[in-house]
Amino acid sequence: RNGAEHVDAVEIDPAILAFGQEFHPEHPYSDPRVTTIVDDARSYFKKSNQRYDLISFGLLDSQMLLSGLSNIRLDSFVYTVESLQQVKALLTERGLVSLTFGAKTPWIDERLGRIMAEVFGPENIFVYYGDIGTTFVASVLPVDISDTELTRWEPNTQYNDIPISTDDWPYLYLRSRKIPAAYWQAIGLILVLSLTVITRSFPRALKPNWHFWLLGAAFLLIEFKSITELALLFGTTWLVNALAISGVLSMALGANLFVLSQKRINMSISYVCLFASLLFTYFFPLDSLNAIPPALRAIASATLLSLPLFFAGVIFSEALRRAKETAKPLASNLSGAVIGGMLEYGSILWGIKSLYLIAAVVYIGAWISSRFQNE
Numbered sequence: 001r002n003g004a005e006h007v008d009a010v011e012i013d014p015a016i017l018a019f020g021q022e023f024h025p026e027h028p029y030s031d032p033r034v035t036t037i038v039d040d041a042r043s044y045f046k047k048s049n050q051r052y053d054l055i056s057f058g059l060l061d062s063q064m065l066l067s068g069l070s071n072i073r074l075d076s077f078v079y080t081v082e083s084l085q086q087v088k089a090l091l092t093e094r095g096l097v098s099l100t101f102g103a104k105t106p107w108i109d110e111r112l113g114r115i116m117a118e119v120f121g122p123e124n125i126f127v128y129y130g131d132i133g134t135t136f137v138a139s140v141l142p143v144d145i146s147d148t149e150l151t152r153w154e155p156n157t158q159y160n161d162i163p164i165s166t167d168d169w170p171y172l173y174l175r176s177r178k179i180p181a182a183y184w185q186a187i188g189l190i191l192v193l194s195l196t197v198i199t200r201s202f203p204r205a206l207k208p209n210w211h212f213w214l215l216g217a218a219f220l221l222i223e224f225k226s227i228t229e230l231a232l233l234f235g236t237t238w239l240v241n242a243l244a245i246s247g248v249l250s251m252a253l254g255a256n257l258f259v260l261s262q263k264r265i266n267m268s269i270s271y272v273c274l275f276a277s278l279l280f281t282y283f284f285p286l287d288s289l290n291a292i293p294p295a296l297r298a299i300a301s302a303t304l305l306s307l308p309l310f311f312a313g314v315i316f317s318e319a320l321r322r323a324k325e326t327a328k329p330l331a332s333n334l335s336g337a338v339i340g341g342m343l344e345y346g347s348i349l350w351g352i353k354s355l356y357l358i359a360a361v362v363y364i365g366a367w368i369s370s371r372f373q374n375e
Contacts, residue, residue, distance in 0.1 A: 004033065005033065006033050006034075006035070007028075007033060007034045007035070008034075008035050008037055008048075008050065008052075009028075009029065009034055009035070009036050009037065010037045010039055010041055010044050011036070011037070011038060012038070012039065012040050012041070013038075014038045017029070017036055017038060021036075041057075041060065041078050041083075042077045042078055042083055042086075042231075042232070045083065045086040045087060045090065046086065048090060050090065051090060051091065051092050051095075052090055052091055052092065052095060053091075053092050053094070053095050053096070054095065054096050054097075054098065055087050055090060055091065055095070055096075055097050055098070056097075056098040056099075056100075057078070057097075057098065057099040057100065057101075058100060059100055059101070059102055059132070059133065060075055060078060060101075075172070076165075076170040076171070076172060076231075077167060077170050077231055077232060079112065079115065079165055079170075079172045080115070080165045080166050080167050080170050081115055081118050081119060081164060081165070081166050081167075082166060082167045083167075084097070084115055084116060084118075084119040084120075084138075085119050087119075088119055088120065088140065091140050092140075093140065093141065094139075094140060094141055094143075095139075095140050096137060096138065096139050096140075096143075097116070097120075097136075097137065097138040097139075098135060098136070098137050099112065099116065099135065099136045099137075099138075100130075100132070100133050100134070100135040100136075101133050101134055101136075102132055102133030102134075103133065103134070104133070106156070106159070107159050107162055107175060108172065108173070109134045110155070110156050110159040110162055111159075111162050111164055111165060111172065112134075112136060113125060113127065113136060113153050113155065114155060114162070114164050115164050115165060116136055116138045116153075117153070117155070118164060119138070120138040120139065120140070122153070122155065123142065123152075124138055124139045124140070124141075124142060124143075125137075125138050125152075125153040126138075126139075126145055126148075126150040126151065126152055126153055127150065127151055127152075127153040128149055128150050128151070136153065137150055161176065162175070162176070163176065163177055166351075167232060167352075168351035168352050168353050169347075169351045169352070170352075171348060174348065177348065177349055177350075178348070178349070179345050179348050179349065183345060187342055205331065205335070208328070208331070208332035208335060208336070209323070209328050209329050209332040210332070210365075210366075210369040211319060211332075211366055211369045211370045212316070212319065212320075212328075212329040212330070212332040212333040212336065213332040213333065213335060213336035213339075214336060214362050214363070214365045214366035214369060215312060215315065215316050215319075215333060215336065215363075215366050216332070216333035216334060216335070216336030216337035216338075216339075216340060217336040217337065217339045217340035217343060217362050218312065218340060218359045218362040218363050218366065219309070219312060219333075219337060219340060220337050220340030220341050220343070220344065221340050221343055221344060221355045221358055221359040221362070222306075222308050222309055222312070222355075222359055223244065223248055223309075224341075224344045224347075224355060225305075225347075225352055225353075225355040225356065225359075226244050226247060226248075226302075226305040226306055227240060227241065227244045228347075228352050229286060229301075229305055229352070230243050230244055230301060230302070230305060232286060243298055243301070243302040244302070244305075244306075246302060247302035247303065247305065247306030247309070248306055248309055250302075250303075250306070251306045251307070251309040251310040251313055252309065252313045254310055254313070255309075255310050255311075255312075255313025255314045255316070255317055256313065256317050258314055259314055259317040259318050259321065264318075265314060265315075265318040267315060267318060267319070267367075267370060270311055270314050270315045270318070271311075271315065271363070271367045273311045274308055274311035274312055274315065274363060275360060275363065277307045277308040277310075277311055278308050278356055278359065278360050278363075280307070281304060281305060281307060281308065281356070282353065282356040282357075284304065286301065289301055289304075308359075312363070315366075316333070319370065340362075343355075343358055343362075346358050
């Protein structure tokens with residue numbers, strides 16, 4: 001409508017794009033000036049080598065379908081400081097960013113404004129409060145807004161305690177670094193009911209094999225952080241789930257084959273390798289993988305992020321072989337995995353990277369418990 005020479009339209013869902021191509025009354029996607037791209041926004045930011053005069057976020061949010069208490073969500077990594085830094089790098093010298101968000105929640109608007117101010121400078125952030133939501137406009141260089149409906153954005157000191165979203169803490173919809181009451185209340189109720197039933201009907205289950213129990217808890221933590229970090233490389237799509245699950249299954253298969261090929265595995269060496277792999281993945285710069293071709297990047301990232309699970313699988317399989325039974329170890333491992341799922345909420349308090357450290361502590365506990373059992 002405004003004479004743009006070319007537009008790249010990025011949409012994550014091919015079904016929604018097809019819907020727009022068929023039913024949009026102006027048929028913009030048939031215009032030769034428009035290129036349609038099916039991809040996650042964050043993923044496209046990393047892959048694009050174009051420079052744009054304007055980058056527009058058009059009501060990109062998932063809050064209409066999901067509870068505000070949801071954890072990692074479809075748009076979590078789009079609204080972070082690192083994401084806006086990538087956007088800034090794609091702009092021309094006098095480029096602009098337009099970000100419209102329909103939260104109707106003042107503190108979310110404040111967080112978005114602070115994120116943009118962090119990247120572009122507070123003097124270059126402008127705002128318009130419309131009927132469908134709040135629109136932020138950021139400029140690379142100072143601009144004149146006298147003939148627009150925009151006003152200069154000013155931070156609200158009422159929300160000085162609000163943490164801004166980053167790739168390590170991408171929880172746009174959480175007011176603060178606190179686990180929502182609904183989380184721990186529901187978890188507490190489930191635990192009380194479960195312990196009541198177990199105590200009455202399955203009292204032996206209250207004495208699990210702690211080695212297998214702790215291995216199960218740490219496993220869920222590693223899997224969760226693998227999914228979230230893969231989302232940074234490929235966007236929040238089903239590809240991420242496929243890569244994460246494939247990595248887990250491949251490592252489990254490889255671990256079992258390795259154990260079967262050996263008469264006896266040295267558990268201490270296996271634990272040392274496990275901690276070394278956790279340390280390596282903690283410090284490895286994942287962004288460095290963006291320079292390699294997509295197919296190779298997928299294999300490399302899934303292998304790297306799932307590497308600790310190979311050594312964890314070796315430890316689990318060897319311990320199971322030595323236990324000479326399966327019922328109690330497997331039951332203990334499963335119940336530990338449930339608790340591991342709860343420990344994932346530690347990322348809300350300390351960030352996603354903290355899951356490496358939590359997992360390391362749990363694995364240390366598993367190592368110690370295995371030594372006591374061996375004695």
